[in-house]
Amino acid sequence: MYPNDEVALKEVLTPLWTRRWKIIFFTLVITFIVAFYLSLLKPAYRATAILQIGSNKPANTLSINDAFNESSASKEQIQTQFELLRSRKFAERVIKQLTLLEQPEFYSGKYNDKIAGLAKFGGKKSPPSMTEAVARFQQQLTIAPIAGTELVKISFASYSARLSQQIANQVGITYLEYQDEIHSASKETTSQWLIDQLTELEKKLQLSELSLQAYREEEGIVDIHGVVGLVGAELTELTSELLRTEKLADDLAIAYQSMKKYADDVRQLSELQGIKNDASIRQLRQNEEKIARKVSELSQRYGPKHPKIIAINAELSALQNRINQQVLDIVTSTEKAYMGALERVNGTKQRLALAKQNYLRLSRLQNKFSQLSREVETNQELYNNYLVRLKEADAMGNYKANFYVRFIDKAVVPKSPFAPNKVMIVTISFAFALMFISIIIIMRELLVDTLNSRRKLDNFNEADILAVLPKIKRPNTEQDTGAYSTDSRFTEAIRTLRTALLFHREKTPPKVMAITSSVPNEGKSTVALHLARSFSEMEKVLLIEADMRHPTIAKNMNLDPHRPGLSNLLAKTHQINECIIRDKSVKLDILTSGISPANPLAFLSMKRFNMLINVFGNFYDRIIIETPPVHAVSDAVIISKLVDSVLYIVHGNKTKREQISSGLRLLQQVNAPVDGVVINHSESIDTGKYQSKYYRPDNNIIKLAARKRG
Template sequence: MNQHTQSVSESEQGFTALGGGLSEESKLELLEYWRSITKRKWAILALGLVVAVLAGAIVFSITPEYRATTTVLIEQGKRKVLSIEDVYGGASQEKEHYQTQVEILKSREVATRVVRGLRLWEYPEFDVRKPDDSVIGKLKTALGIQKTEATWTEDKLVDAVVAAFSAKLSVEPVRLSQLVKVSFTAEDKKLAALVANTVADSYISADREAKFKMTQQANNWLQERTQSLRDKLVSSEQALQAYREKAGIVSLSGSAQTMIGQQIGEVTQRLVEAKARRAEAESAYEQMKSVKDGDYSSVPAVVRNQAVGEARKAEAAASQKVAELQQRYGAEHPRMVQAMSEQKAAKDNLLRQMQSVAASLTREYESAKATERALEGALNSARGSVQNVNRQEFQLGVLEREVQTNKQLYEMFMNRAKETHESGDLQSAVARVVDAAVAPMLPVKPKKGQVIAIALVLGLFAGVLISLLLDKLDNTVKGIEDAERRFQLPVLSALPELGVQAGKNAMTMFIDKPESHLAEAVRTARTGVLLSNLDAACRVLVVTSSVPGEGKTTVASNLALAHAQTKRTLLIDADMRRPQVARRLALPPAARGLSALVAGTARLEECIHSIKGTSLAVMPVGEIPPNPVELLLSQRFRETLEVLAKHYEVIVIDSPPVELVSDAMVIAPLATSVVYVVRAMETPYPLARKGLIRLQRAGGKVLGVVLNHLDFKKAQTYYGEYSGYGKDGYEGYGYSQKTKSAA
């Protein structure tokens, strides 16, 4: 027991994981989609095959096209013989260069070269001169929309073919490389290879021509510029020479400034010395000027003079001699007189010497002043000369630099012009062909197998969508599960589709063919009725539907026959507008029934009839009253049902459809329960649901739904409905008629 429970739990867990967390509604919706596909699988498959066959017919009628590919290597960073980029202002980046060359490959210039070189208009595929024989072309010609060219020149043919050529040309860069795939598609495989190779060759040739043309233009420009620079150089040299001659400059080269600098230094040194001498002489002169009495003995400059010093010594010696003689001789003594005379002469000499020195100091002071002024003038003159030389050398330097610059430019352009002229015919290619195109063996389009496979898939997909759309648009009830999901009510039973011939005798099929599907389905419905209201002494059962033709009368008759086997049962035909029970059960046309009983014009025994071979009591409508609703709303109808409930255990009432009249809503509250009949695959479920809601609002207790006219085989195949009944009733369960009788 525990092991079984554990295994069941594990299986439930496995089922939950397998469900992927989908809700029941999602699972049910997916199941509906799957059923919609499986029920029309052959139609879907047929549609897919038809689409595939049509696609195959179309692709096999299309002229195949071939694609040839040439691989081109774009040269980048290769050293060129002549760098024209310097003249035109720099080189582009590697990536920009690569993308530029790819765009050049796609350009109209290359296309025009190829079209003109190969004369593509002479090939049938590109011949624009031939008339358009297609239906659209003929229609355009008839309407005058399509213009025809009267005269075709080569330029017009090239312009007309270039557009078609570009549409068939493909230039694709190879990622992370400098390779480019140049492909061309054409109906002629050899032409495809020829055009692909010609495109690459034309592109390389066009690049070489462009470079050659650029070199020629650069050469011409350099020649013109060189001539201009030559003239400018000659003019600047002439201006330099004229300035030298005007300024009297032979060749300075810096020596003039050096000599003048040395001269200024010497004059400055002498000026300093002169200033010192002048200051010294001025000091002595000022001391001398301060003497008032002519005694210059207090003047240091006079005292320091050698002659004054010697005169002073002589005067001192004479004075000493006089002093010595005064001690021996008198004033009149000759030797004394001579000594006095010598003393006076020495003093006079000293005075003269001092005066002479004072006069010389004045002269020295004046001379020092003159020398200082002269040196200052010489220094100022030297400085002016330096400034003048500086100006001359500056102007000379400007002229010399201009000459040098013009000379350098002239030499550079002269060399470049020579290089350009010498290397004008030698140019490096921007690209080269790595892998030339060859004629392909297989066409690139149409890809017949792929197109047919895609058409098949699209056809199947379209079939699936159409099937799902049809089911979405189909709002009828498909089967038991569908009915229970849409109505939220139990399905008491599902009666099979009988066909036109069998349906005519379906009123008593329960007793005529007890082993049939219908009989077994009625037994199932009877069981559901008996299991409801177990304590009720009498069950009043109303059978109704949404609209006529759903088989409510057949269901009511067979359900009453089924109850009649075990209980006292009465079948009442309450459809007073279109009564069917009396006619279909072969009752007398003048048989009285419900209308006479409720009106009180007949007794109960006169209104009840029996069915041969059964214990079922039947009460037909009888005479059709003019006011059925008022009759059913009357108190006498209620009392009649109460009286009948005392005599019968089960009363089955065949009521009119809900959507046409309100009779069923009047009877439903008086009944124990209501059985709602819905015709499978025909009755719209919104209509049926509306009828059920109206019955419930009226007070009726809906027991369940009986699904009528259900094609079990189709439902099982298309909708997954399960039926345990075989073709002949119980044989589906393995029972035979003999077994049933024994039972």
């Protein structure tokens, strides 16, 4: 066995190698189509102008100190200028200034003059509308800031080199004019706008201050934060006290319930854990044990009416009465403690509920008070900021602090086109087409539900796999070999199959074998013929062609299709020696199908057919029967009952796994002796690399050892 990654690589690369000419053909076709399309395109030119957008901000948005120190503009402001250069407004200005709608170079197509000339036969093309022109302009315009600098590239692509240079420069000029317009307009409107805003903010500030004062007087608020803090501390303390009292009550409840359960039985009460562990009870129990021992000692020496016995019994009885009374006292004290604990719990809960109500009320007051206070502070801060801005604007007057904009490099007429890069596009299209077609082939091979790879064979458990046969290389000339293959790899694979059949079973190798398949054209006739010839190298073999519907063995061996055969023997029109053909080179006799009858199934169901097989078994060491496909007719199912072994031929690249499984189920339903599956026409599975030590490269075979089911 080879490592999994090596097998997977072989599984991927083999389909590519076997279909290499198809891959190359379709790749070249796609590449030619791309190259032909590129030959129809016009060359495109790009001109680039470079602007500097300086770091000074407009005067009406700065403090006096910031303006004279020329602080840097924010990234958002710089990005805004780039978006202005790309805007529809700028596009319309440039189109109108350069009268681009009247220049055919601006709205000409991307195809060369020959294609454009053919298009003119359909009528004269009218100039585009402003909306179409703006969309085309924005598509061809590129605004690219240079990282780490204040420079920006303005590039325009066009099929006219001169037009691309004019438009790139005009965009920069239009931007300069736009900055002047903005500065002039802002100087006239900034001061009035600030005054209007201050008036409105002053009214809001007064209203918020009045609302805060009215709320303070209405609720009688002096120090809301301090009061809330005190109530919160009280709430925390009451919560802790409630937890402690509830825990004490729970502990006493357990003892109380136990004492209540045995209220009428002092002895049971004295055995409770809480009473038993009491110090006074333990002391009394110890005294009781001492007196009991003394009673026992005196009882051995005196009679029951002796004064000492009477006295000691009286003392013991008095002590037991004391113990019982002490138990009752403990029960009473426990009950009182439990009731007291319950009263403390209820009282603490009531105080805690009142504290919570008070805290929630004060919290609502605090939230409303904080909201009004924040509104006053916000209005006050806004008012102060706008007042400072108004004073600064008045003090700065006509100081110009707009973005510093100037041309660094104006665009020049480009000398050579930038697109299309035909060599690069053709190269990329070739590589992409090659990769795309290869992926399609690989995915098709991996996803097709056939047994065309080792991975799929390892997952096939419906039957044993006896051998894998390579695709036959047909001989170029007709020789005496007839239908026999001259491919040494196939021949060695057939010998491997023969060995597998001889040693596959623990018992005697099968004498009568049937060869069938799922559907036609899976190579069962070829496998039957070559397997029979392989067995004939060692013993006497008879090959029977039982496929009377579509016989192929006689045709492949260049025999007369109308010569007598199996059907003639079953119909008793000819003798055995007239129907059997002898292969003179080996010990192989062939019984072809003969004349095709109207109902082949009736012929094969005759007792005479079974009798013929038994008769042939007396003269031949091995009998191989080629049968019709399982899914086509039921002939193979009938024949499978008369043989010792059934070989199931599968086309490795075409037969679907469902077809294989359903065919095997049909045979298993009649308890056919299916020995295993033979994979035929395999192109992707190679498990015989190790055999290169023993065979020449042209004699290397494909071999897969038989696997046990399940």
